[in-house]
Amino acid sequence: AQRVTQPEKLLSVFKGAPVELKCNYSYSGSPELFWYVQYSRQRLQLLLRHISRESIKGFTADLNKGETSFHLKKPFAQEEDSAMYYCALSGLRGAQKLVFGQGTRLTINP
């Protein structure tokens, strides 16, 4: 079964502190993993994907196949990082549906 688990519904950290949003998945095969973000009053948008292995807005995420995890990290949180974050997966072949976690609301306190 395909499943994405984000164990924290809410996460609050202070500005300048490190941030880690957890994501675990189950999938039979090799999935593609994504992080989507939704800022207040904006639409859902792609933040990063594991295949590109890039850092976006200071965020990185490493796919750990052994632990089936794809945690999102940022060393120094900024107030503009406050948003709803969704971890998602899809198959690697073809245009595939996304399977989302329930999301984590990140709040950065000044």
Add this chain to the structure above:
Amino acid sequence: GAGVSQSPRYKVAKRGQDVALRCDPISGHVSLFWYQQALGQGPEFLTYFQNEAQLDKSGLPSDRFFAERPEGSVSTLKIQRTQQEDSAVYLCASSLRTSGSYEQYFGPGTRLTVT
């Protein structure tokens, strides 16, 4: 260019009414997806189109839900005899490609409230 647009943005329906939700994908995008997002949950897949062909409708919760994309562009999600459990945000997403690494671009959603 313009992103994915959806209309109406908000819809209130009385239980038992039929509703139609529209999605205008990004021009030239071949793939189109519909998702349902209940309050406090992540989006859940409903159905997928490649051009006008509906290739996957495994996520449609019941036969009251019907989607079409007759000309391979605009798509409509229709819900017949709405029930309270249909209350959710309905998201549409489009993607340029049909295979390989791709990005889905989301619309703003239609918030459906069934009273």
